[in-house]
């Protein structure tokens with residue numbers, strides 16, 4: 001069964017590791033199109049489960065992750081050690 005927005009609604013290549021998919025494609029996407037896609041991606045995110053058994057610490061875990069990432073990038077000079085980002089597809 002497909003997604004109502006189509007197989008590639010997390011486009012392109014939903015099976016690929018592409019964290020930049022969360023950013024707007026400034027060359028080929030309007031702000032309105034981006035917001036629609038972003039909302040669809042957030043609704044498809046089941047990292048913390050959903051419904052009445054959703055993770056009770058979801059919001060605190062997200063906040064802690066933001067804090068950890070910000071601390072990481074403030075403390076260290078982070079860069080790719082490989083010529084290309086790794087593709088996990």
Ligand code: HEM
Pocket residue numbers: 046047048049050052053054055056057058061
């Ligand atoms: C990145 C961190 C975390 C992720 C990705 C995560 C993810 C999940 C997932 C997928 C579930 C299962 C939802 C289901 O059964 O459908 C869950 C449940 C739960 N999580 Fe987390 N979790 C995280 C952190 C935490 C932390 C730090 C705590 C507590 C200190 C916590 C407490 C719970 C509890 C109590 C449940 C059971 C909720 C229920 O069944 O009513 N989680 N979590």
